[in-house]
Amino acid sequence: MSLPALAITEGHPARANGDPLRRHQRLLRIGALAWLGAAALGQLLFAIYIVGFYGSSTLAGQPQRWNEVMPHGYVAGATAFNAVLAMHLLLAAGIVLGGGLQLWPALRRWAPAVHRWNGRFYMAAAALLALGGLAMVWIRGGAAGDTAQHLGTSLNAVLILWFAAAAWWHARQRRITEHRVWALRLFLAVGGVWFFRIGLMLWLLLNQGPAGFDADTFTGPALTALAFAQTLLPLAVLELYLRAQRQAGGLRAWLACATLLVAALATLAGSLAAAALMWWPPLAAG
Ligand code: HEM
Incomplete structure (x- = not known):
């Protein structure tokens, strides 16, 4: 049986049937495809929320509704930062949907121009979001969380800028192996805000409520x-x-x-919990 290939599952080809290397590569593909399946579903649910909630409230001329889910979203009169946030939300929807498309090797083979243009959009959007x-x-100030959390989010932004530049540079130089590695790092860093949301929901689920942080101030060691x-965690797994x-090595392949x-x-559970408890209620209220 051959498994469908995705960019993350592409690597060094196996040599021959029955080769231990081939078995190990198969193991890795199974693990990668299982995670990608869960992530694709979770990111699709996130994108549906962004388009459904922010898209419809904006089109209805009610940007003040953004504040139902953000402590410091739309501020009447703050035209420049409202525009930055609106752009942030528009790009967020595009980048979440564009990421999955970019990892699909069939698209690269059948429509390389789409891969290149979607890739340019993805890298530019990632840089603008960061x-x-x-x-x-x-x-602007006033974002949810404390300084320690802001440092964590800022690290995410800096890594996005670095990975986007490296992925772009290697693509320009036609160094495809290196490009793939940096593009995968970029995909995971761009997913950071989504990882935060599903991680938080998983944490709440496992602890049956807030643990290690104050839910009113949204601060505490667990959130930091x-x-x-x-x-850092998704990058370490990558x-x-x-x-x-x-x-090659059996133990490494089994561990990965x-x-x-x-x-x-964890991704599946966190995504379903986030969809049910975080993303669906504002959509249903609209
Ligand atoms: C690159 C991928 C990113 C995506 C897909 C994304 C997505 C979003 C979304 C959907 C929201 C609305 C909040 C919600 O409904 O949950 C938001 C708000 C926000 N994002 Fe991002 N974001 C990204 C990157 C970043 C980065 C790197 C930073 C910071 C360095 C950041 C800072 C913010 C801030 C400050 C808000 C407003 C939240 C508030 O004021 O409480 N975002 N983002």
């Missing part, structure tokens, strides 16, 4: 840790996977596969 996010956190983990793909399967379950 820069706009930094401006909202450090210049999550603000950094939203970027490194584990890439190393297992590069260096098991980690990805656990990550897939």
